[in-house]
Amino acid sequence: MNNAKVAIVTGSSRGIGAAVAQRLAADGFAVVINYAGSAAAAETVARQLLQQGGQALAVQADVSDPAAVRALFDAAEQAFGGVDVLVNNAGIMLNATIADTDDAAFEHQVAINLKGSFNTLREAAKRLRSGGRIVNFSSSVVGMLQPSYGVYAATKAAVEAMTSVLAKELRGKNITVNAVAPGPTATDLFLNGKPQEVVERLAKLAPLERLGQPQDIAATVAFLAGADGGWINGQVLRANGGII
Numbered sequence: 001m002n003n004a005k006v007a008i009v010t011g012s013s014r015g016i017g018a019a020v021a022q023r024l025a026a027d028g029f030a031v032v033i034n035y036a037g038s039a040a041a042a043e044t045v046a047r048q049l050l051q052q053g054g055q056a057l058a059v060q061a062d063v064s065d066p067a068a069v070r071a072l073f074d075a076a077e078q079a080f081g082g083v084d085v086l087v088n089n090a091g092i093m094l095n096a097t098i099a100d101t102d103d104a105a106f107e108h109q110v111a112i113n114l115k116g117s118f119n120t121l122r123e124a125a126k127r128l129r130s131g132g133r134i135v136n137f138s139s140s141v142v143g144m145l146q147p148s149y150g151v152y153a154a155t156k157a158a159v160e161a162m163t164s165v166l167a168k169e170l171r172g173k174n175i176t177v178n179a180v181a182p183g184p185t186a187t188d189l190f191l192n193g194k195p196q197e198v199v200e201r202l203a204k205l206a207p208l209e210r211l212g213q214p215q216d217i218a219a220t221v222a223f224l225a226g227a228d229g230g231w232i233n234g235q236v237l238r239a240n241g242g243i244i
């Protein structure tokens with residue numbers, strides 16, 4: 001009999017998702033490490049959690065594919081007996097002005113950030129156990145609305161909308177739905193392609209004058225997924241050092 005609560009963390013082979021997986025495992029969750037292409041990295045995260053005495057399973061699934069998402073939930077249920085927490089972390093960012101965004105960049109961001117979140121939310125709405133928690137991923141760019149973030153910010157604004165709607169639709173099920181909206185955080189998604197001086201300038205924007213670390217965001221997710229976050233529902237929690 002497995003008494004641990006079970007969390008699926010999408011996109012947890014790297015970056016914030018890997019830190020969330022580490023933190024939830026340390027907090028006693030059995031964790032499903034989802035990834036799209038980085039099998040070796042995901043297996044390394046899973047192996048570390050097992051070595052630390054946790055329960056973990058790496059499962060490949062492209063969140064933009066509804067059948068793959070169903071199979072992801074099937075795998076979690078088969079391995080651990082059910083699902084209590086969904087952390088909808090998988091996401092991509094392709095920065096360009098609206099004038100310069102080609103169709104492929106638009107469709108790729110919508111497919112993973114918006115449709116991917118929808119696919120997992122639909123599954124979670126049907127399958128999470130009572131007491132469950134859903135933590136979506138938005139971004140502080142929804143508040144900052146800088147040039148070149150148009151499509152990315154639009155996908156994250158849509159995730160915030162679904163967060164509020166699903167929280168209401170799950171009335172009576174004892175499941176909370178919230179979103180975390182990080183500011184600039186030191187991962188591949190933020191750092192790749194940015195010159196060092198741009199990284200340093202963006203790091204200084206927040207009053208706390210540093211980039212977020214994946215562990216900062218993992219702590220925010222752990223709060224919403226754990227006992228202390230139980231009364232928070234339908235909210236967007238910006239975790240960004242005060243940048244907005």
Ligand SMILES: NC(=O)c1ccc[n+]([C@@H]2O[C@H](COP(=O)([O-])OP(=O)(O)OC[C@H]3O[C@@H](n4cnc5c(N)ncnc54)[C@H](OP(=O)(O)O)[C@@H]3O)[C@@H](O)[C@H]2O)c1
Nearest residue numbers: 011013014015016036037038063090091139185187189190
């Ligand atoms: N970093 C920031 O500054 C920042 C700020 C605000 C919000 N966010 C949000 O935070 C979340 C995590 O971002 P990050 O910075 O940790 O990104 P990251 O370092 O680029 O990692 C992205 C993760 O998502 C996975 N992924 C990508 N496409 C996927 C797909 N189709 N299906 C399943 N998994 C997929 C990747 O898996 P593979 O390794 O297999 O590709 C990887 O594990 C995203 O939703 C992002 O929008 C980040």
